Amino acid sequence: MRFVSKNLPRFLCASASILLLAAALNFVVDPLQLFRPSKLFAAMYSADTRMQDAGLIRSQDFDTAFMGTSLAIHFRQRDIDRILGGRSLKLSMTGSSSREQSFVLEAAMARRPKRVVWQLDDWIFRDTPEIDSDVYLPSGLYRRTAAGLAGYLFSGQMARESLWILARSLPPLQPAVARLTSDLVFKFPLSDVDDINSLPPDYDVAGSYNAGKALAAYRYITDPARSRYLADDYNYEAMVRAFERDAIGLIANNPDVVFDIYFPPYSILQFVAMRDFSPRALKAVYDFTDYAFPRLLQFPNVRLYDFRAVQEVTHDLGNYGDVIHHSPTIDLKVLSWLAEGKYRVEPSAPVASLERLKAQVEAYRLEQ
Amino acid sequence: MLFNSHLFIFLFLPVVLAGYFALGRSSNLAPVIWLALASLAFYAIGNWQYVVLLLASIAFNYSVGYFLIARKLRPRTRFAVLTAGVAGDLAVLGIFKYAGFLAANFNAVFSTDFVVHILLPVGISFYTFTQIAFLVDAYRGQVARYALPHYALFVTYFPHLIAGPILHHRDMIPQFERAETKRPDPHLILCGLIIFAIGLFKKTCLADAIQPLVGPAFGPGSPTFDQAWIGALAYTFQLYFDFSGYSDMAIGISLMFGIFLPLNFNSPYKATSIVDFWRRWHMTLSQFLRDYLYIPLGGNRRGPVWRYVNLVITMLLGGLWHGAAWTFVAWGALHGAYLCINHAWNRFGPEVAPRLRPVVTFAGAVLTFLAVVVAWVFFRADDIDSAVYVLARMADPTRLALGRAEIFNLAFIAFYAALAWIAPNTQAIMGYDHARRAVGDSLREARLRPWFLYATSAVLALGILGIQQHSEFIYFRF
Numbered sequence: 001m002r003f004v005s006k007n008l009p010r011f012l013c014a015s016a017s018i019l020l021l022a023a024a025l026n027f028v029v030d031p032l033q034l035f036r037p038s039k040l041f042a043a044m045y046s047a048d049t050r051m052q053d054a055g056l057i058r059s060q061d062f063d064t065a066f067m068g069t070s071l072a073i074h075f076r077q078r079d080i081d082r083i084l085g086g087r088s089l090k091l092s093m094t095g096s097s098s099r100e101q102s103f104v105l106e107a108a109m110a111r112r113p114k115r116v117v118w119q120l121d122d123w124i125f126r127d128t129p130e131i132d133s134d135v136y137l138p139s140g141l142y143r144r145t146a147a148g149l150a151g152y153l154f155s156g157q158m159a160r161e162s163l164w165i166l167a168r169s170l171p172p173l174q175p176a177v178a179r180l181t182s183d184l185v186f187k188f189p190l191s192d193v194d195d196i197n198s199l200p201p202d203y204d205v206a207g208s209y210n211a212g213k214a215l216a217a218y219r220y221i222t223d224p225a226r227s228r229y230l231a232d233d234y235n236y237e238a239m240v241r242a243f244e245r246d247a248i249g250l251i252a253n254n255p256d257v258v259f260d261i262y263f264p265p266y267s268i269l270q271f272v273a274m275r276d277f278s279p280r281a282l283k284a285v286y287d288f289t290d291y292a293f294p295r296l297l298q299f300p301n302v303r304l305y306d307f308r309a310v311q312e313v314t315h316d317l318g319n320y321g322d323v324i325h326h327s328p329t330i331d332l333k334v335l336s337w338l339a340e341g342k343y344r345v346e347p348s349a350p351v352a353s354l355e356r357l358k359a360q361v362e363a364y365r366l367e368q
Numbered sequence: 369m370l371f372n373s374h375l376f377i378f379l380f381l382p383v384v385l386a387g388y389f390a391l392g393r394s395s396n397l398a399p400v401i402w403l404a405l406a407s408l409a410f411y412a413i414g415n416w417q418y419v420v421l422l423l424a425s426i427a428f429n430y431s432v433g434y435f436l437i438a439r440k441l442r443p444r445t446r447f448a449v450l451t452a453g454v455a456g457d458l459a460v461l462g463i464f465k466y467a468g469f470l471a472a473n474f475n476a477v478f479s480t481d482f483v484v485h486i487l488l489p490v491g492i493s494f495y496t497f498t499q500i501a502f503l504v505d506a507y508r509g510q511v512a513r514y515a516l517p518h519y520a521l522f523v524t525y526f527p528h529l530i531a532g533p534i535l536h537h538r539d540m541i542p543q544f545e546r547a548e549t550k551r552p553d554p555h556l557i558l559c560g561l562i563i564f565a566i567g568l569f570k571k572t573c574l575a576d577a578i579q580p581l582v583g584p585a586f587g588p589g590s591p592t593f594d595q596a597w598i599g600a601l602a603y604t605f606q607l608y609f610d611f612s613g614y615s616d617m618a619i620g621i622s623l624m625f626g627i628f629l630p631l632n633f634n635s636p637y638k639a640t641s642i643v644d645f646w647r648r649w650h651m652t653l654s655q656f657l658r659d660y661l662y663i664p665l666g667g668n669r670r671g672p673v674w675r676y677v678n679l680v681i682t683m684l685l686g687g688l689w690h691g692a693a694w695t696f697v698a699w700g701a702l703h704g705a706y707l708c709i710n711h712a713w714n715r716f717g718p719e720v721a722p723r724l725r726p727v728v729t730f731a732g733a734v735l736t737f738l739a740v741v742v743a744w745v746f747f748r749a750d751d752i753d754s755a756v757y758v759l760a761r762m763a764d765p766t767r768l769a770l771g772r773a774e775i776f777n778l779a780f781i782a783f784y785a786a787l788a789w790i791a792p793n794t795q796a797i798m799g800y801d802h803a804r805r806a807v808g809d810s811l812r813e814a815r816l817r818p819w820f821l822y823a824t825s826a827v828l829a830l831g832i833l834g835i836q837q838h839s840e841f842i843y844f845r846f
Contacts, residue, residue, distance in 0.1 A: 005554045007811070011561060011825045018829035150374075156573070156833030184776045226588070 022159040026152065029162035031188050033059035034141060034152065041169040044161075044188035045196050049073075049093045050100070052196065054141035057108050060193065062089035065108045067101050068119030070094040071264045071324065073197045075331050083335040086115065090196065093137075097128040100137050102246035107142040115258045117338065118247075122263075122288050123233040125242035161188050199328055209327035210318050217322035218269045218366075222277050230278035239288045243295075251299050260338055261296060262305035263289075265313045265330060270323040271361040286358065293350040304345040305338065306353035309360060369413040371564075371617045372571050372835050380410065384526075385557075385624055392550025399550045400517045403625070407526035411491070418489035421460070426523050428456055429499040430516060436506035437513045450507040454500055461496045464489055469692030491530045493689055495523050501660055502537045511537065518544045525627075527618040531611070533632040533652040540627070549626030559798060559808040560623030562824045566794045567616025568831030575610035576836055578602050578784060581777050585758055586748055592769040596761035598777045603748045604741050605784040608637065611650070616794045628805050631795055637740070637788040640732040642706040643714075645740060657686050675711065680704035690747070695755060699746040706739050 029041050032055030037043070043059075046052040064086045066075065072092040080088040091104055101124065105116060131139045140148015152158060164186055168177040183189040190196055199205070221230060251259050274282035289306075296302050313319055313333065319326050337343055345353060369376050384406040391398040412419050432453035436446060464486055471484040502522075505511045514522070514537070522540050523529075543549060585591045585599020615632035622629045632651050639645035646654050662682040668675035680701070687700020720728045742759065749755035761767070794800065800807045811820075 007821055008554045008558045008561075011558060011821055011828075014822050014825035015565075015828045015832075018826055019832060022829070022833055154833060156830055159833060184773060229588075
């Protein structure tokens with residue numbers, strides 16, 4: 001029995017030692033660079049931006065925060081810096097809600113950026129859970145709460161990443177480990193911050209962005225079995241509520257920061273699908289623009305751009321991978337339009353671009 | 369509260385254990401009350417609005433049980449009391465679990481627009497079944513009178529309250545009454561910790577890790593042949609490691625209190641027939657359905673045809689027990705059909721020559737596994753159409769992706785399959801014998817090798833390190 005009695009504390013001590021060892025490893029290697037920028041170890045990055053942004057905000061130098069959804073996910077920071085000037089940090093998150101974007105931008109404000117480039121979709125303004133109930137965004141890492149940091153340090157997955165980064169930092173192992181690093185197995189496979197969600201140089205752009213893809217996506221979303229989903233996230237009251245809380249709240253609280261806000265150039269098919277299969281959603285889009293544009297223009301620190309009616313882009317379906325996502329070529333165009341101040345919404349005619357969009361949507365006929 | 373949470377592991381469990389054994393020094397009843405209160409607190413965290421329902425259910429069933437056990441009633445009155453008790457339990461279950469389902473079907477048939485929004489109280493299926501068994505046994509005269517604290521603890525006992533195993537009063541209450549269970553036994557605590565560690569590892573490191581492979585097949589996209597199979601197989605293993613992990617944790621936690629819970633899994637994917645599968649999967653539910661549904665329906669006593677009818681009815685209701693949806697009915701119907709075919713084969717099939725038995729056994733195991741995977745598609749899908757769509761994809765090898773991700777995912781699934789098919793199960797590793805109330809006999813002796821102790825301590829540490837936020841057990845929904 002005495003033997004058994006000794007085994008219990010041994011067992012518990014051994015478990016506790018392993019836990020502490022993992023936490024120490026995570027603290028020292030710090031894959032997210034949450035405590036310090038990587039110097040001793042290879043800096044590695046994750047495409048999971050909801051998590052990665054918490055570390056980027058702390059470890060990177062920037063004066064421009066770049067935010068958006070998947071529409072702004074492929075931009076390269078080097079392009080942003082080259083075309084817009086300054087030093088940017090891309091914080092875009094796929095499928096993010098306005099609450100998530102606003103929360104991450106608020107955290108970035110602690111680093112006192114001069115400018116925010118904010119790609120807005122109208123559907124990001126929707127009813128979403130409180131940020132602390134958001135299962136995808138680790139709010140504790142942004143707020144640096146004890147629970148958030150403990151969750152990071154006492155994470156087995158993070159310990160595995162730490163070990164791998166450690167191995168990658170040892171010169172004899174570096175080439176082999178670098179070759180074996182795969183995004184299928186590891187959460188931090190990227191060695192260049194500019195590569196986070198950017199398309200690789202050998203990416204088949206023509207194969208991924210073409211009229212065939214855009215039309216196939218149009219047929220998919222307008223299939224009778226799925227067309228009801230077109231109206232998802234288009235509830236006018238909820239949109240206005242979220243817009244006031246997340247966008248206006250952030251802009252009003254940061255009067256010294258310039259907000260370059262743009263609505264991206266969706267393909268005309270997105271609006272045509274709504275026109276023909278969900279008029280209620282299209283009305284919500286129009287009504288929301290009617291409300292949001294004049295409201296945004298009340299703020300002197302806002303420069304508003306509407307690219308949704310840029311016909312030479314939105315009507316050329318070859319620019320699209322589906323009905324909304326445009327090619328990297330259009331990414332660069334968006335940046336140059338922002339740099340030139342093109343398609344800027346003027347306070348004297350806040351809904352002029354909306355009227356143009358309405359006319360285009362009304363007139364467009366899809367060839368069968 | 370979740371077993372796979374830091375709050376439970378580092379605060380709730382140690383405090384409840386300490387209180388239980390501290391009170392056990394001076395009393396045999398106080399630890400029972402303490403454990404019942406702790407169980408209610410466990411339930412209340414996250415489900416406080418349903419505590420009253422749980423208490424009302426206990427009071428109702430205890431009262432009905434009192435009439436059946438303690439009062440001398442005429443047979444017809446006894447039957448009426450039993451009927452009222454079971455009907456009351458089923459009515460509550462029906463309202464909270466099936467009202468929305470019935471309303472939706474009524475609306476579909478009669479084009480009406482009834483709206484029923486009732487949230488499902490966590491664990492209601494488990495504590496209702498547990499108590500129905502108690503009432504039926506009380507009616508049969510197989511129950512001694514129990515003290516209220518012991519009965520309340522039997523129903524609320526937190527290791528099993530949310531997702532089983534489905535306990536039997538004859539198994540549990542005598543254990544609660546024993547004074548020895550209130551004295552800490554380092555051996556049982558160590559074995560309990562190790563079993564808990566294995567269960568936690570299954571949940572946080574295995575089930576949660578394979579879960580991302582499931583969604584793409586069952587989502588709005590259009591999976592290819594290989595992607596559909598990856599999704600279905602991934603769900604097959606996710607469900608097993610999730611639920612058997614939970615059951616291991618429940619058994620391990622309970623063992624720390626000196627209480628032996630029944631086994632719920634016995635390597636089900638090693639089954640060589642569907643009959644064998646149901647002896648290995650969710651064993652306490654199978655036993656419940658057999659004793660309180662299949663046998664009362666007549667079982668096989670009224671001839672082979674009725675046997676098949678009763679099997680199908682039992683499995684249909686077993687399916688519906690899991691959830692108020694046609695997908696669960698389809699899942700139950702499939703398993704009912706499988707069982708009928710299995711029994712018919714046993715009765716009418718050809719005699720297998722001894723030299724061919726290994727081949728036939730292997731073929732039986734493969735066929736059983738495939739049949740189970742097909743049925744899980746219904747279990748997982750949002751609706752019947754989605755399930756049929758996924759199955760159609762699984763039957764269409766002309767559309768194949770087989771890219772880098774698919775190959776990696778298949779290798780990942782092969783690892784899980786190897787674990788499920790080759791590795792010994794928890795009770796085999798630990799020598800857990802519920803009937804003999806024995807566990808870890810080899811650990812009790814000094815023959816324990818240090819590597820086993822340190823390996824299992826690493827399993828506990830890895831299980832804790834694998835804890836993610838918001839990772840519920842699949843069976844919490846049922």
